[in-house]
Amino acid sequence: MKIVETVEQVRAEVAKARKGGNKIGFVPTMGYLHEGHASLIRRAKEENEFVVVSIFVNPTQFGVGEDFETYPRDLARDSDIAEQAGANVIFHPTVKEMYPSEYKTYIEVEDITAKLCGTSRPGHFRGVTTIVSKLFHMVKADRAYFGQKDAQQVAVIQQMVRDLNMDIEIIPCAIVREADGLAMSSRNTYLSPAERKAALILSQSLFQSEEMIKNGELDARKLRNWIKEKIQCEPLAKIDYVEIVNGVNLEEIEEIKGDVLIALAVKIGKTRLIDNIRLEV
Numbered sequence: 001m002k003i004v005e006t007v008e009q010v011r012a013e014v015a016k017a018r019k020g021g022n023k024i025g026f027v028p029t030m031g032y033l034h035e036g037h038a039s040l041i042r043r044a045k046e047e048n049e050f051v052v053v054s055i056f057v058n059p060t061q062f063g064v065g066e067d068f069e070t071y072p073r074d075l076a077r078d079s080d081i082a083e084q085a086g087a088n089v090i091f092h093p094t095v096k097e098m099y100p101s102e103y104k105t106y107i108e109v110e111d112i113t114a115k116l117c118g119t120s121r122p123g124h125f126r127g128v129t130t131i132v133s134k135l136f137h138m139v140k141a142d143r144a145y146f147g148q149k150d151a152q153q154v155a156v157i158q159q160m161v162r163d164l165n166m167d168i169e170i171i172p173c174a175i176v177r178e179a180d181g182l183a184m185s186s187r188n189t190y191l192s193p194a195e196r197k198a199a200l201i202l203s204q205s206l207f208q209s210e211e212m213i214k215n216g217e218l219d220a221r222k223l224r225n226w227i228k229e230k231i232q233c234e235p236l237a238k239i240d241y242v243e244i245v246n247g248v249n250l251e252e253i254e255e256i257k258g259d260v261l262i263a264l265a266v267k268i269g270k271t272r273l274i275d276n277i278r279l280e281v
């Protein structure tokens with residue numbers, strides 16, 4: 001596995017692989033890899049001969065007062081995990097390589113970026129779509145792999161790819177969880193032992209909602225209130241949002257029917273965590 005830092009180098013590696021007749025799979029990440037990322041890399045390697053993983057903590061998707069500076073970074077550890085999972089190249093550019101001082105172009109998807117995480121992180125998805133489209137132009141993959149843990153991010157990127165006729169297939173991948181249900185996330189490392197326990201409130205409320213739906217609860221407003229009340233019982237938790245929406249257009253729904261996404265963002269102490277479940281009812 002090679003680690004490269006410049007656009008020119010990653011283009012050269014991909015061109016060589018393409019010349020050899022290989023399909024290219026791409027896994028964009030912000031690093032500090034865990035089993036969730038590894039599952040994306042393994043899937044990419046199953047479906048493509050050559051896999052590029054990008055590791056870049058993208059400043060334009062962080063708001064003022066968010067954790068851009070403190071976001072965990074460990075390239076040595078990441079390269080071991082990526083290599084074991086089957087990556088051929090890690091693309092690890094500097095901020096200057098991606099955003100030179102004369103940089104002026106941004107990509108913005110409207111409407112679905114204003115809901116859910118977009119409400120509490122204004123500008124976040126503009127940063128995500130800008131960096132992802134830059135990476136797509138650099139890597140020119142056949143397929144790109146994204147985790148459903150960031151369900152809104154997947155919907156936004158699929159919208160961008162459709163709207164801009166990008167020639168790449170987006171593959172959403174299932175959420176990987178710890179044994180006790182907590183969705184894996186690089187930000188879990190911020191949690192103290194007490195917060196780590198309290199963080200279970202996210203997955204537990206989602207799993208119990210799924211049971212309630214199976215037992216016939218189809219009123220979205222009632223279910224949403226129930227989830228909120230359950231989370232409010234956890235003293236270390238502060239709700240950012242709990243939403244029950246259509247899984248494709250993220251429009252709020254009244255009746256739990258069809259493609260349903262229950263998505264939530266909750267602060268546990270100072271750490272903002274997200275989780276969701278998507279169901280066909």
Ligand SMILES: Nc1ncnc2c1ncn2[C@@H]1O[C@H](COP(=O)(O)OP(=O)(O)OP(=O)(O)O)[C@@H](O)[C@H]1O
Nearest residue numbers: 029030031036146147149150175176184185186187
């Ligand atoms: N638990 C998980 N299961 C499946 N995919 C995941 C999981 N966690 C992250 N991913 C996916 O990995 C890709 C890179 O995500 P990122 O590097 O931001 O990791 P993260 O753990 O989500 O970090 P953060 O703490 O910022 O939420 C994204 O497509 C994301 O959805």
Ligand SMILES: CC(C)(CO)[C@@H](O)C(=O)[O-]
Nearest residue numbers: 028029030058128131150
């Ligand atoms: C897609 C992404 C790598 C863009 O910076 C990031 O938002 C992430 O890690 O999910």
Ligand code: BAL
Nearest residue numbers: 030061062124150153
């Ligand atoms: N996985 C989403 C990246 C972010 O929270 O900025």
